[in-house]
Amino acid sequence: MTITNAIPEVWSARIKANLLNAHVYGAPGIVNREYEGEIADYGNSVHIIGVSPVAIKTYTKDNPIAAPDALTDNETVLTIDQAFYFNFAIDDIDQVQTQPKLMDEAARTAAWGLRDKSDTYISSHMASDALAGNKLGAQTVDVSDGTGYGLLVDMATRLSLNNAPLEGRWIIFPPDFYATILKDDRFIHATTTGDQTLANGRVGRIAGFDVYQTNNAPGDNTIVAGHAMAMSFAEQILRTEAYRPDTLFADALRGLYVFGAKVVYPELLVTATYTIQP
Helix, strand or coil: CCCHHHHHHHHHHHHHHHHHHHHHCCCCCCEEEHHHHCCCCCCEEEEEEECCCCCCCCCCCCCCCCCCCCCCCEEEEEECCCEEEEEEEHHHHHHHHHCCCCHHHHHHHHHHHHHHHHHHHHHHHHHHCCCCCCCCEEEEEECCCHHHHHHHHHHHHHHCCCCCCCCEEEEEECCCHHHHHCCCCEEEEEEHHHCCCCCCCCCEEEECCCEECCCCCCCEEEEEEECCCCEEEEEEEEEEECCCCCCCCCEEEEEEEEEEEEEEEEEHHEEEEEEECC
């Protein structure tokens, strides 16, 4: 049996599962993914509707209350404007020796490649679209005197000033900054949290943040912190097709991946760049 007889939806689900396991910036809990089911095709837009704050007024016994306030709404558009594809073939000779292991590995590799595209896109927009006042700029971090922890406290304070919920805050480090934090006694390593089902990239907690590390930071020395409400993200494997290439004795699989991301609450993102002082 060749993969020409495979059900495309099965391959799509397999690649999507791998993709979710690979995300850091695009993972649930880092971004809001509740609009994902509304994607139908590349170029679609998801309209996110919000309302103005509701006025709270003093009530006086036996006195009539004021007429109801008219609510105003606002709209943010999440456009699915990024599209990438994969297309690979496995020679019939290789299939005899390794099928289905080789095909599984190819699907996993495709998922990681797609993750790099979307995670890099998300991180760059988090850095560029954060509230201007929340971009802390260049900081010097001394490994020996705890200034790294002080920087994290400053980032947490900036979120608190913008009414970010305490629960669900996250921070994402490049590997070199993570290495400096490992030397701080206030860092709680993930293995001591009791959580046996850690999200991809999550390594612990510090200063009220769930800590993640990744190589897909928006810069080699950029830290991003925030809350999942800050950005909405939606992705979809739109199509997968198993086929026999005309010029090869091989089975092939190709798929189309689309996504979009939009910062909805820029005040719930904080960034900082750093230089590590030995």
